[in-house]
Amino acid sequence: MSTLLQGIAGTDVAKEASDIILTDDNFTSIVKAVMWGRNVYDSIAKFLQFQLTVNVVAVVVAFIGACAIEDSPLKAVQMLWVNLIMDTFAALALATEMPTEDLLxxxxxxxxxxxxxxxxxxxxxxxxxxQLVIIFLLVFIGEKIFDIDNGRYATLHTAPTEHFTIVFNAFVMMTLFNEINARKIHNERNVFAGLHLNPIYYCILITTFIGQALIVQFGGFFFSTAALSAEQWLWCIFLGVGELIWGQVITSIPSKKLPKKLTAFSEGTEIPAIFERPKDEDETETMEKRSGQILWLRGLTRLQT
Structure with a gap:
């Protein structure tokens, strides 16, 4: 059982024996600690969800592309840019979310x-x-959709094609909009809730979009890109916005009906609830003491307020 002590009013001997010390002697700090602890946990989960999605798509596209057309639709330097978006910018964006009352x-x-x-x-x-369906449609029939030259069998020294530039741009746009979906990991529908409260987040989104536009329009041989027209850009953005619409469809699927095997990184034993029915007399006594401590803390908090 954990012991709680006030840091200012408590003695040194009591501090050494306690498990938790309130440095400001304010019991509301416990609530703030719980909020920040859950917020950090959720931030890690958000980043993992976003990163694993990008990794799965990139690996499958590279593997199938190498098998089907003997070349990856996404070039190495383009993947470096995607990794920069995924590892650095996304980490900053998703880790700067402030805790809210909903966490409690x-x-x-x-x-x-x-x-x-x-x-x-x-x-x-x-x-x-x-993302995989969209990318493979663009890879194998994209030249017919946009009435452009086929880039699947271009040689190594051929100039960058609009075909594979559209594939790259659509992938980045879908990744960018999926970063907004990654803000919610508990089946919430409003993925924009609280977005205006985090200027770092939307500044990173805008910066990434501007960087992508510069790479596509002016990257040339260095980034293996060809400048796209306004219509082609609108199509890429439309496919990215489709991530938000598709996210609402995914949210409509009840998670409880999915198999429990669709989880990862679970270990340890589950902590019983405070008021869960005990199994024996010793546990009954322990639960009664714990319940009494909770009532004492609530009463003390009311007296302070």
């Missing part, structure tokens, strides 16, 4: 709760499938 309405996580939940795995698989 959820039940605490048990020790057996997997880091990648069924909802997260549903999002990873769903968004990966959407």
């Amino acid at each position: 309405t959820r039940r605490p996580y048990g020790r057996k709760k997997p880091l990648i939940s069924r909802t997260m795995m549903k999002n990873i698989i769903g968004h990966s499938l959407y």
Whole structure:
């Protein structure tokens, strides 16, 4: 059982024996600590969901591209830019989300709760499938859709083609809009909730979009890109916005109906609830003491307020 002590009013001997010390002697700090702890946990989960989606798509596209057309539709330097978006910019964006009161309405996580939940795995698989279908449609019939030259069998020293530039641009746009979907990992529908409260987040989105536009229009041989027309850009952005629409479809699928095997990184034993029915007399006594401590803390908090 953990012991709690006030840091200012408590003695040194009591501090050494306690497990938790309130440095400001304010019991509301416990609530703030819980909020920030859950917020950090959620930030890690958001980043994992986003990163795994990008990794799955990139690996599958590179492998199937190498088998089908003997070349990857996404060049090495383009993948470096995607990794920069995924590892650096996305980490900054998703890790700077501030805690909200909604975090306190959820039940605490048990020790057996997997880091990648069924909802997260549903999002990873769903968004990966959407992006893979779009990319392979663009790779194999994109030249017919946009009435452009076929870039599948271009030689090594051939100038960059509009065909594969559209593939690259559509992939980045879908990744960029999926970064907005990654803000919510508990089946929330409004992925824009609280977005205006995080200027770092939308500044990173705008910066990434501008960087992508410069790479596509002026990257040339260095980034293996050819300048796209306004119509082609609109199509790429439309496919990116489709990620938000597809995200609403995925959210409509109940996570509870999915198999429990769709989880990852679970270990330890589950912590029993405070008021869970005990198994023997010793546990009954322990639960009664714990319940009494909770009532004492609540009463003391009311007296302070």
